[in-house]
Amino acid sequence: MTSTSIKRRTFLKGSLASSVLGVAIGAGVLTPRMVLAAWPKSAFDAKNVNDTLNALYSTTNTSKSSDIKIKAPDIAENGAVVPITVTTGIKDVESISVLVEKNPQPLTALFTMGSNTEGFVSTRVKMGKTSKLIVNIKAGGKVHTASKEVKVTIGGCGG
Numbered sequence: 001m002t003s004t005s006i007k008r009r010t011f012l013k014g015s016l017a018s019s020v021l022g023v024a025i026g027a028g029v030l031t032p033r034m035v036l037a038a039w040p041k042s043a044f045d046a047k048n049v050n051d052t053l054n055a056l057y058s059t060t061n062t063s064k065s066s067d068i069k070i071k072a073p074d075i076a077e078n079g080a081v082v083p084i085t086v087t088t089g090i091k092d093v094e095s096i097s098v099l100v101e102k103n104p105q106p107l108t109a110l111f112t113m114g115s116n117t118e119g120f121v122s123t124r125v126k127m128g129k130t131s132k133l134i135v136n137i138k139a140g141g142k143v144h145t146a147s148k149e150v151k152v153t154i155g156g157c158g159g
Helices: 003-026 041-045 049-057
Strands: 068-071 082-088 093-100 107-112 120-125 131-139 142-152
Touching: 041 049, 041 107, 049 093, 049 107, 049 131, 068 131, 068 142, 082 093, 082 131, 082 142, 093 120, 107 120
Parallel strands: none
Antiparallel strands: 068 082, 082 120, 093 107, 093 131, 131 142
16 A cells, blocks of 8 residues: 555545534534533623623732733734734643623633643634723632733724
């Protein structure tokens, strides 16, 4: 058997598996909610920062931390796609949440981290208008926070 035949078989097996998964999702047999059993619906539906914090962490007590670094533009030319990167030196990070204070629903992203995972995430968020970008990191039973003001020149949430 040649290496080309092996590569072809590997490709065909992968294609078949992807097709079956696509059909299952398309038919509604497999949905994202089934995969994400711990979906924090109330946190994503919350209308303000305090309600979001209560839904996520059962508290609004957070402590400001200089160990959280937020890399985001000072001025976002398009609020629909604002790139952000969060890094932290805090040990044993359990989760990282990203909130946009003036969005209709502030929680834009929630990352649950595995053990021994580096405290780093990079994503894009949608911002409806100039607002404070808030990052919360849960570690060791405490919630640490940092924020950065981002000016939006073109609306992202229907603006």
